[in-house]
Amino acid sequence: MKILVPIKRVVDYNVKVRVKSDQTGVETANVKMSMNPFDEIAVEEAIRLQEAGTAEEIVIVSIGIKQCQETIRTALAMGADRGILVETEEEVQPLAVAKILKHLVEKESPQLVITGKQAIDDDNNQTGQLLAALLGWSQGTFASKLEFTDDRLKLTREVDGGLETVSLSLPSVVTTDLRLNEPRFVKLPNIMKAKKKQLDIIPMDSLGLDTTSRVKILKVEDPPQREAGIKVDSVEELIDKLKNEAKVI
Amino acid sequence: MTYSAPLQDMEFVLNELCDLEGVCSLPGLQETTPDLASAVLEEAAKIASEVLAPLNRQGDTQGAKHLDGKVVTPDGWKEAYREFIEGGWNSISFSEKYGGQSLPYLVATAVQEMWHASNMSFALCPMLTQTAMEALLMHGSDALKQTYLPKMVSGEWTGTMNLTESQAGSDLSAVRTQAEPNGDHYRLYGQKIFITYGDHDLTENIIHMVLARTPNAPEGVRGISLFLVPKLLVNTDGSVGEPNDVRCVSIEHKLGIHGSPTCVLAYGDKEGAVGYLVGEENQGLVYMFVMMNLARHAVGVEGLAIAERAYQQAASFAKERVQGRPIGTKSGDRVSIIHHADVRRMLMTMRCKVEAMRSLAYLWAGAFDKSTHHPDEDERLRQQQIVELLTPIVKGWCTETGNQLASLGVQVHGGMGFIEETGAAQHFRDARITTIYEGTTGIQAGDLVGRKLLRDGGAAAVMMLETMRKIEPSMADIKEFDKIYKQSLDDLEQATQWLLKAAMEDPQLPAAASYYYLELWGVVVGGWLMAKSALAAQKKKSAGEGDKAFYDNKIKTASYYAAHVLSGTTGLRHTIIEGSDDVMALQVEDF
Amino acid sequence: MGVLVVAEHDNEVLQESTLNAVTAGLEINAEVSVLVAGQNCGGVVDSVGKVAGVSKVLSCEHELYEHQLAESLAGLIASIASDYTHILAAATSQGKNVLPRVAGLLDVAPISDITDIQSADTFVRPIYAGNAIATVQSEDTIKIVTIRPTTFDAAAADGGSAEIVSIDPHDDKQDLSQFMGQELTQSDRPELTSARIVVSGGRGMGSSENFQIIEALADKLNAAVGASRAAVDAGYVPNDYQVGQTGKVVAPDLYVAVGISGAIQHLAGMKDSKVIVAINKDEEAPIFQVADYGMVADLFDVVPKLTESL
Numbered sequence A: 001m002k003i004l005v006p007i008k009r010v011v012d013y014n015v016k017v018r019v020k021s022d023q024t025g026v027e028t029a030n031v032k033m034s035m036n037p038f039d040e041i042a043v044e045e046a047i048r049l050q051e052a053g054t055a056e057e058i059v060i061v062s063i064g065i066k067q068c069q070e071t072i073r074t075a076l077a078m079g080a081d082r083g084i085l086v087e088t089e090e091e092v093q094p095l096a097v098a099k100i101l102k103h104l105v106e107k108e109s110p111q112l113v114i115t116g117k118q119a120i121d122d123d124n125n126q127t128g129q130l131l132a133a134l135l136g137w138s139q140g141t142f143a144s145k146l147e148f149t150d151d152r153l154k155l156t157r158e159v160d161g162g163l164e165t166v167s168l169s170l171p172s173v174v175t176t177d178l179r180l181n182e183p184r185f186v187k188l189p190n191i192m193k194a195k196k197k198q199l200d201i202i203p204m205d206s207l208g209l210d211t212t213s214r215v216k217i218l219k220v221e222d223p224p225q226r227e228a229g230i231k232v233d234s235v236e237e238l239i240d241k242l243k244n245e246a247k248v249i
Numbered sequence B: 001m002t003y004s005a006p007l008q009d010m011e012f013v014l015n016e017l018c019d020l021e022g023v024c025s026l027p028g029l030q031e032t033t034p035d036l037a038s039a040v041l042e043e044a045a046k047i048a049s050e051v052l053a054p055l056n057r058q059g060d061t062q063g064a065k066h067l068d069g070k071v072v073t074p075d076g077w078k079e080a081y082r083e084f085i086e087g088g089w090n091s092i093s094f095s096e097k098y099g100g101q102s103l104p105y106l107v108a109t110a111v112q113e114m115w116h117a118s119n120m121s122f123a124l125c126p127m128l129t130q131t132a133m134e135a136l137l138m139h140g141s142d143a144l145k146q147t148y149l150p151k152m153v154s155g156e157w158t159g160t161m162n163l164t165e166s167q168a169g170s171d172l173s174a175v176r177t178q179a180e181p182n183g184d185h186y187r188l189y190g191q192k193i194f195i196t197y198g199d200h201d202l203t204e205n206i207i208h209m210v211l212a213r214t215p216n217a218p219e220g221v222r223g224i225s226l227f228l229v230p231k232l233l234v235n236t237d238g239s240v241g242e243p244n245d246v247r248c249v250s251i252e253h254k255l256g257i258h259g260s261p262t263c264v265l266a267y268g269d270k271e272g273a274v275g276y277l278v279g280e281e282n283q284g285l286v287y288m289f290v291m292m293n294l295a296r297h298a299v300g301v302e303g304l305a306i307a308e309r310a311y312q313q314a315a316s317f318a319k320e321r322v323q324g325r326p327i328g329t330k331s332g333d334r335v336s337i338i339h340h341a342d343v344r345r346m347l348m349t350m351r352c353k354v355e356a357m358r359s360l361a362y363l364w365a366g367a368f369d370k371s372t373h374h375p376d377e378d379e380r381l382r383q384q385q386i387v388e389l390l391t392p393i394v395k396g397w398c399t400e401t402g403n404q405l406a407s408l409g410v411q412v413h414g415g416m417g418f419i420e421e422t423g424a425a426q427h428f429r430d431a432r433i434t435t436i437y438e439g440t441t442g443i444q445a446g447d448l449v450g451r452k453l454l455r456d457g458g459a460a461a462v463m464m465l466e467t468m469r470k471i472e473p474s475m476a477d478i479k480e481f482d483k484i485y486k487q488s489l490d491d492l493e494q495a496t497q498w499l500l501k502a503a504m505e506d507p508q509l510p511a512a513a514s515y516y517y518l519e520l521w522g523v524v525v526g527g528w529l530m531a532k533s534a535l536a537a538q539k540k541k542s543a544g545e546g547d548k549a550f551y552d553n554k555i556k557t558a559s560y561y562a563a564h565v566l567s568g569t570t571g572l573r574h575t576i577i578e579g580s581d582d583v584m585a586l587q588v589e590d591f
Numbered sequence C: 001m002g003v004l005v006v007a008e009h010d011n012e013v014l015q016e017s018t019l020n021a022v023t024a025g026l027e028i029n030a031e032v033s034v035l036v037a038g039q040n041c042g043g044v045v046d047s048v049g050k051v052a053g054v055s056k057v058l059s060c061e062h063e064l065y066e067h068q069l070a071e072s073l074a075g076l077i078a079s080i081a082s083d084y085t086h087i088l089a090a091a092t093s094q095g096k097n098v099l100p101r102v103a104g105l106l107d108v109a110p111i112s113d114i115t116d117i118q119s120a121d122t123f124v125r126p127i128y129a130g131n132a133i134a135t136v137q138s139e140d141t142i143k144i145v146t147i148r149p150t151t152f153d154a155a156a157a158d159g160g161s162a163e164i165v166s167i168d169p170h171d172d173k174q175d176l177s178q179f180m181g182q183e184l185t186q187s188d189r190p191e192l193t194s195a196r197i198v199v200s201g202g203r204g205m206g207s208s209e210n211f212q213i214i215e216a217l218a219d220k221l222n223a224a225v226g227a228s229r230a231a232v233d234a235g236y237v238p239n240d241y242q243v244g245q246t247g248k249v250v251a252p253d254l255y256v257a258v259g260i261s262g263a264i265q266h267l268a269g270m271k272d273s274k275v276i277v278a279i280n281k282d283e284e285a286p287i288f289q290v291a292d293y294g295m296v297a298d299l300f301d302v303v304p305k306l307t308e309s310l
């Protein structure tokens, strides 16, 4: 089968973001950017499926600015086969992303779309579900395990109470959770090979889709700061403070 | 005790000072592009911070052990080594012909910095393998290359360099290990000491490159040959066979780099160790000299790397440790020590010298690539001249400075720096070896004055001085920079002229001056590169490109370097010209 | 036209987070309807009917909805959506799974995990693991929103008397997804996201056996047990214990972090707790920057002592 893996370029998870002084967003210029960690897990899963013989081709898609090519190259260096960049300077919200992906799914006809459950910048946790709805496909969100049996996908999901297992018809949209796998380190020779892999660039405008933002960002602010408290030296002191000062026990 | 590779500064130095783009367009290096280099650095940075750095402490506290005749590396070393070689990192700049990646040495140098900064004890293993591979590649027969190179390139086997014996350290002409011809091979007898990764449990086989004498070899430097001695003999089909007659007798207890086993190797306790001649008989030291440039540069990079690590750690500690109030206030909140000017001085000194060292070490690597790949013969020779001149400076200055900065790193920590828990002390201890192996600083200084200056009558030095005179640092908007800069070049030029003259009067004078002369070169070349950085940053800023804050800081750091480091050249000139005859003033008996 | 809240339940018990969603609904409009879709879920319907402030309960019983699968539930919700200005659910794994799918069916841009309602179309939500707070305005006619339960009070479970209406299931071909089973963590302790006290352990616990130290303390305090991602990844505790940006968000009166360093991703899930206690042997650990009471000590010494002294 063919797998489509949508990935997003985000501020690296180690970076402590700073809110812009004009409150329009957070500072992203000259900040270290990386592949969204959940998407990295998605790429890894696709590659494992390919290594296991379940998947034939892995196509990476990213939507965004020119530099997203680097992120796609990273996925190609991990082992994916080719990439597509839908290029735009604009901010693209999940619904628009899903519409673009739907368009590409119709063109590429994958059996499976695997993407991260959320991007760690906007923390939306929507794109996979939106895409599944637009396509009328099954959805396996927050996946921690994938098994293919008899043309169906048996998928274990991380839910609030523990784990849930569902059987999904194919084609399907899967979103990854943290325990699905541990992404590999990229091998040096594969970085060189990735350079030669096919990467198509499609201007977003050329798709003729409605990608306007429906959610207006009015402002972005710093969160309220929590003050550091005091250090206590003994268990007795701690219990005393919790009982008599904080009054929580 | 984390490490995060300074990718932004690395890329700045590669692109703005070292002409990465030009290097990537050289024949044989065109597979690489600046974009690709940046992807490579990013991935290497992950391995460095996520795989190697977390083991650094363990390596220090646990150390390599010699148990039941076997050398055991610290916990985690094996897994990390596997990750490292499976990732293809062992042979980054090695020819594709043998399975390497053919990346420019310039890019490989930045990667090497990360390995050494994250875990120098670990990084020594691939570094020595690299040196052994170079020796084999340059001088080995095709048959030897075919049997040994691919497995060393892939990292399946590691390599070592066996030069030192107890009576032969700086002076390799005193090597005594014997090699007796025996059919198509030789039998070796003797003892080597201080052999880095001479034995270990990371790979099945280890390939030793050994200096030894054949029976009728001439005395001294002209009678030494180079041999390849595998730990396990290799069968004709390439499989590993019987153990060779070489064994690790013991490993050293050391001040630092505890994770790296330093071995005493005994050759020929029984029937004699089977060795294969590399190249021709009696050419061993000539071959060593060819490789020495690379090996010495690599140790210079260690000095830089440890200093970077020490700087990162000191800066983060200084932001956390709260002590005292801001000067001029008596009440109010206590502040973290980074608010104190003297702590800032230490951090700025560390930072600006690290940047200068990085620029120098990478510049060397770019010149090395051009000296080996440039299509124009004259240009190759010119670059080779730069490489030769700069090699002792990279090795000597970057390691001496590395030590100084690792020591400052301890100082920033106060008492906590002297206590092992923070890790600051480890960097200080680890740095200490860098001025010793691969030729002590004294040997580097002697090389600079003897071979690099006097031998060509100062031609290379004058060429370099002329190159450095071509820029005007004041364009970068730093007060007094032009004046300090010009003065430093004058100081270097005068010291150079004096040395050329003094050498004719008394050969002890240049030797007495050599350390300071090396220091003077380091400081001035560093100043030149800091000035170029500031100019490049200024240009970027005026063009409105890139990260303005980064460029502003570059200019401020260059300014600090000028006023605090470069301004010291006058004293060095004075020491050289006026003080050299004091060095030998006392008689040996007076000590 | 009012607000529709999608109830979360297991056919027997109503999830407490639904009560928080009802409160959020009432902030927007006094007319709040709650959809209870399930199979043999009459008890849940009844209890929703009693929730203060709920005007109407839509009950839809069909085997399609027994396991709350997004594929069937979304179709049902979308089919009745035009009667409402807002569709709300709690930002639980269930709400996050279903509501965006509803939005996809209706061509609406959903809004996730809001922490405040400024007006009928303007909401506040954390982004970047809570390191920035965005105020956003929806331009869709129907607003589809998940709410962060910890930032809205629970509506009173009693005192209401809603009209109960049963509605028809939505006709869907149903081979997309089938429920196969679940492995729920059994525990007599309070539920993590609604507990008054939470005791969490991190990588510093060292093993799953050692987590008993945490559990003993939790039992003494009648607290829920949580964990950092590192502890979950290491297999010390099940995944549903994870607190953080990509796990559960909690805001108890008392949060005790034991052997947790305090990475921003973890802080994102607990820094709204009223009182935070941190026990860590590394005095530089970032957790101390948010802790009201910090104790620099070996957890294996002090936690058992704490349990004993309580």
Ligand SMILES: Cc1cc2nc3c(=O)[nH]c(=O)nc-3n(C[C@H](O)[C@H](O)[C@H](O)COP(=O)(O)OP(=O)(O)OC[C@H]3O[C@@H](n4cnc5c(N)ncnc54)[C@H](O)[C@@H]3O)c2cc1C
Residues within 6 Å of the ligand: B160, B161, B162, B163, B164, B168, B169, B170, B171, B193, B194, B195, B196, B197, B254, B262, B433, B436, B437, B438, B439, B440, B441, B442, B443, B446
């Ligand atoms: C941890 C460690 C790892 C090592 N790894 C290896 C290895 O893998 N392979 C290997 O072959 N060797 C290795 N060595 C050996 C190392 O290269 C030598 O120790 C070094 O070259 C110095 O030699 P020496 O110790 O005999 O010192 P000496 O040569 O005795 O030097 C003592 C002092 O005298 C000075 N001196 C000596 N001769 C002169 C001179 N002509 N002019 C001016 N000053 C002079 C030196 O600068 C030094 O200050 C290692 C050593 C150590 C400690």
Ligand SMILES: Cc1cc2nc3c(=O)[nH]c(=O)nc-3n(C[C@H](O)[C@H](O)[C@H](O)COP(=O)(O)OP(=O)(O)OC[C@H]3O[C@@H](n4cnc5c(N)ncnc54)[C@H](O)[C@@H]3O)c2cc1C
Residues within 6 Å of the ligand: A013, A037, A038, A120, C201, C202, C203, C204, C205, C227, C228, C229, C230, C231, C242, C243, C244, C245, C246, C247, C248, C258, C259, C260, C261, C262, C263, C264, C265, C266, C269, C279, C280, C281, C282, C285, C297, C298, C299, C300
């Ligand atoms: C995409 C992504 C999403 C993530 N989402 C989450 C999330 O939702 N939730 C989350 O928690 N993390 C999340 N993380 C992981 C997060 O970045 C940290 O790695 C994680 O929180 C660390 O867990 P820890 O504090 O238990 O472990 P560590 O950081 O290893 O800290 C262990 C602590 O235990 C202390 N300790 C050890 N032994 C003792 C002892 N005997 N006594 C006292 N103290 C001791 C140590 O001093 C140390 O501070 C995410 C990361 C990514 C990349």
